[in-house]
Amino acid sequence: MPSEPELQELHTRINAWFAGIARDLPWREAACSPWGVLVSEIMLQQTPVVRVLPVWREWLQRWPTPAGLAGEPAGEAVRSWGRLGYPRRALRLHAAAVAIVENHGGKVPDNYADLLALPGVGSYTAAAVAAFAYGRRETVVDTNIRRVHARLVSGVALPAPALTAAEMRLAAQLLPDDDGTSVRWNAAVMELGALVCTARAPKCGDCPVRDSCAWRAAGEPPPSYIPKGQAWHGTDRQVRGAVMAVLRVAEGPVPAEMFQREPADLGFAPEGIGVPLAALHRLNSAPEQLERALAGLLADGLAEVQHGGYRLPG
DNA sequence: CATCCGTGGGA
DNA sequence: TTCCCAAGGAT
Numbered sequence: 303m304p305s306e307p308e309l310q311e312l313h314t315r316i317n318a319w320f321a322g323i324a325r326d327l328p329w330r331e332a333a334c335s336p337w338g339v340l341v342s343e344i345m346l347q348q349t350p351v352v353r354v355l356p357v358w359r360e361w362l363q364r365w366p367t368p369a370g371l372a373g374e375p376a377g378e379a380v381r382s383w384g385r386l387g388y389p390r391r392a393l394r395l396h397a398a399a400v401a402i403v404e405n406h407g408g409k410v411p412d413n414y415a416d417l418l419a420l421p422g423v424g425s426y427t428a429a430a431v432a433a434f435a436y437g438r439r440e441t442v443v444d445t446n447i448r449r450v451h452a453r454l455v456s457g458v459a460l461p462a463p464a465l466t467a468a469e470m471r472l473a474a475q476l477l478p479d480d481d482g483t484s485v486r487w488n489a490a491v492m493e494l495g496a497l498v499c500t501a502r503a504p505k506c507g508d509c510p511v512r513d514s515c516a517w518r519a520a521g522e523p524p525p526s527y528i529p530k531g532q533a534w535h536g537t538d539r540q541v542r543g544a545v546m547a548v549l550r551v552a553e554g555p556v557p558a559e560m561f562q563r564e565p566a567d568l569g570f571a572p573e574g575i576g577v578p579l580a581a582l583h584r585l586n587s588a589p590e591q592l593e594r595a596l597a598g599l600l601a602d603g604l605a606e607v608q609h610g611g612y613r614l615p616g
Numbered sequence: 617c618a619t620c621c622g623t624g625g626g627a
Numbered sequence: 628t629t630c631c632c633a634a635g636g637a638t
Contacts, residue, residue: 346634387622424636
């Protein structure tokens, strides 16, 4: 743990660095509403900024307020989520909008506890919205901040596989006392992790606090564990993704047979869903896996059955 | 607490 | 080409 003067120095250097290099993202603008911040935080979960930008703009133009989104079927949220991934986030964001209208008069809550109670909002997102939308002093801890703390203070290459209580305590200790400075600090450390102190090949030459880095001082020791990659090929997730791609472009309910058999075998042409349907069939997944994927989508509320076919939730 | 849940760009 | 992984949350 840095001494008090060392801590001040870190605050000063990292915040000054941020002031000079911060990307001007639309949800960082002063005019951006708390709703805009909330939407951005949900979309940014496990998703790169560059892919979020265009979808975020469409969403804020179409649904400038929580009430706007809450007034439409959940399926519209899922459809307009496009290919951002993890479509359950769209479903939960819609549910959050409904909850905001019903329980908060249509206004995004301004405190951690109320934010945390919203669907799809966990500890990170609740803290981030309270801080970035309302200027509150919150301990914001995301994957970037964890990595910066791990290297800069703890002297290890990577943070633990899962967020620990010790990490939260450290983050709380590092947080500046002043409200405004703390908000800037949260954004700055996050940006440092995203642009400089990256997971692979960190750009230490560009780091404003490289001379204070415990990991560098220790000779940049390698990670003590190997992160286990996420399986993809042949998984249910892949099949679910392919099914969702079909449902997003479908006009009406998609007959169950279309998922099981080649369109050519069905004797009629699917309306506009040929490409994603072909991609699904190309996976050549076992019938039981397809069943499992469809059942999972129904259970998650990402799909509904109507007239014997599958569609996005109405 | 480990596992599941999408996607696509870059190394 | 294959692998990695990016502003997590829910169970």
